[in-house]
Amino acid sequence: MATSGERRTWRRRAQARPDEILSAALDAFIASGFDAATMDDIARRAGVTKGALYLYFESKEQMLRALIDREVRPLIARVEALSVMETDDPAALIKQALLLVTGALADPRLFALPRLIIALSGRFPDVVNGYRDDVVGPARAAIGRLVMRGQALGQFRAVDPVAAARAIIGPMMFEIMWAHVLHGESDLGRSAGWIEAQVDVLIKGLEPRGAQS
Amino acid sequence: MATSGERRTWRRRAQARPDEILSAALDAFIASGFDAATMDDIARRAGVTKGALYLYFESKEQMLRALIDREVRPLIARVEALSVMETDDPAALIKQALLLVTGALADPRLFALPRLIIALSGRFPDVVNGYRDDVVGPARAAIGRLVMRGQALGQFRAVDPVAAARAIIGPMMFEIMWAHVLHGESDLGRSAGWIEAQVDVLIKGLEPRGAQS
Amino acid sequence: MATSGERRTWRRRAQARPDEILSAALDAFIASGFDAATMDDIARRAGVTKGALYLYFESKEQMLRALIDREVRPLIARVEALSVMETDDPAALIKQALLLVTGALADPRLFALPRLIIALSGRFPDVVNGYRDDVVGPARAAIGRLVMRGQALGQFRAVDPVAAARAIIGPMMFEIMWAHVLHGESDLGRSAGWIEAQVDVLIKGLEPRGAQS
Amino acid sequence: MATSGERRTWRRRAQARPDEILSAALDAFIASGFDAATMDDIARRAGVTKGALYLYFESKEQMLRALIDREVRPLIARVEALSVMETDDPAALIKQALLLVTGALADPRLFALPRLIIALSGRFPDVVNGYRDDVVGPARAAIGRLVMRGQALGQFRAVDPVAAARAIIGPMMFEIMWAHVLHGESDLGRSAGWIEAQVDVLIKGLEPRGAQS
DNA sequence: TATGAATGAGCGTTCATTCAT
């Protein structure tokens, strides 16, 4: 007797649940940290009861893992896509990739995840390992690929590409993190300009010495 | 029954108690994070009972605050001392200061504090504010002073000194943090060499363009 | 779309459902006890969903009641059948009846029911009452009838037939129960031989004193 | 400033707590079974809060173990004491031991423990193993010792002593258990007379055939 | 100054039961 429309509504709801719950969990983790966030709080934010959470996730920790996956994978995928594009101006792609990442991490909701990783490292080793293998490693590799391309084109000096990637990504990340931590969630704008300038400087640092002004 | 010698020992211990407790708290926070560390665990590590903790500290949160104070002030004081020394080689002092800080933070017990700050920012705003005003600010100012000295001596280019300080400190800190987070407490040595080299590069970046090789 | 063959299959399954569910419930109760067995577990074992359980049974408790009914009635019926057979060797029938019961209860699936009764007595008085009236009473009466027959034939001494039945059944039951409880489900064989010998001894105990070797 | 009297009061209370809690636990287990009894219920019966329970016991299961120990050890100790007494009438000691045990188990609070063992066997193997090794085994051995003494004196036939012990204890236990289970906690008196008579019969069964009337 | 028994609120998780479909 149920129309297919009604059925679809219900189904859609059920299928959207995990996503809604993860968003609620993210909010709760941002507000209270992983330990202090309660399943009740997450449930309330998601508009379901506590029990319903366990229909979709086995535990709070697994929810964290799923959350990292959901939030971070698309970003790293875009960076990887950038890194395999054909180009004769890899410096531009590097800048694009860095601004993509820094722009995304300027959002407190996205930045919350590295922050959680930092806070929980040492206690949930596989969360950290997953992050290292699925996020940090690929990101370094992607930037490293672009550096190699620049080297092949004679635009960059012959340095270890992955080390160079680390040297470029690190300062950016730290600045963003510190801006979030020290200023709260407000005036990231002030850093944003600084960041774009820094990106230019860092990339220029890869050029052959003679090419520098 | 107590000889004055015994009494003195006892006094000394009693006066050392808050310190012993803070050390125990630090160990506990490192092992479990702020939320997951229990007062029982801290008491056990300090060799006292749970109740005794409250003789010296009002609450777990206050203990955290006292801990940050105790751990971080001496380090920043040494950096400030460096920054006001008379010298005609400020680059050497900058390097010394950076290696002082990075060396100290390589110790997981000291690194734990920035990690706690990062993890708890947003929940304890005044903890963060205190850290910004008493640690981050002074550190940037100190390095900035040395940069200015180098500019006055014509050894460095004319850039904003505090911005330069940020650009030097940031990459160091991030690399240390990531080493702690991703590798656990083990192979910081691998990064250590990298760090010293990076310090040289970063300082050289301050020199006038013509001076570069 | 459904052929009548398919329909019949479906009908048959639908009608077999309550039975399948009860079997699943028995397995679950054996594995975990009544309280610790979950409806989910029962449903999984029955190959249906949790909700479907409530189509056939009002509650977990009612399921227990139905289960006891189903499992225990056929066995007691066979004992009763034995007890009303015409015979001039009632001792043989008693032995047959006892071995029937002990043999059946050697199966953990059947023994589970007395175990459940024992465990739950005091909480579900009517379960116990039902068991007493429908199982224990009839069993004692049946054996008692055979004892009376033996007395009528002059083969047994003049003792209270039901008391004699109790004295015969009790040791058997206890030995089986203890074998299950103490050894787990493994070496009931060791007791089995012992049991047959005991049955002989117990029955012989009913014979007139002079008849004993 | 505390008088030693006050102190003693407080101490006495604290030292009596585990016992009070175990009694409360026993009541709760009797009323609801192990699974259905809640820690809250136990705490309420003991007059403390739930948390206080965990000052003395690690878990509900450990409480069960401690309870078995407390309730059952003294009884078995008394049986063992009986079994090593010098005597030239071991039959009398066997009867005394059996009446000791059956008399004790007539108390529903004591009988509750074997009942719990039966209910939980298969799920808490070490609870069961402990019971087998510390209770059932020693009890059989003790009765067996008395049987051997009777055999040495020529008063009993040459049968396996431990098997004889099993054959004597089993029927008693079963009758008690069934009385508890079927009649609830009320009219054990009716069985008590039956039991004493049975004990006589069972012991007489050990005598040489010729000695029987 | 120090103890340690005790509290009480709360946590992550479970589960018998319900009900729209």
Next chain:
DNA sequence: TATGAATGAACGCTCATTCAT
């Protein structure tokens, strides 16, 4: 007849904090 999402009340257990001693 059957599903499976959802509930809501508990449950075993924990812990920061208090306080009589």
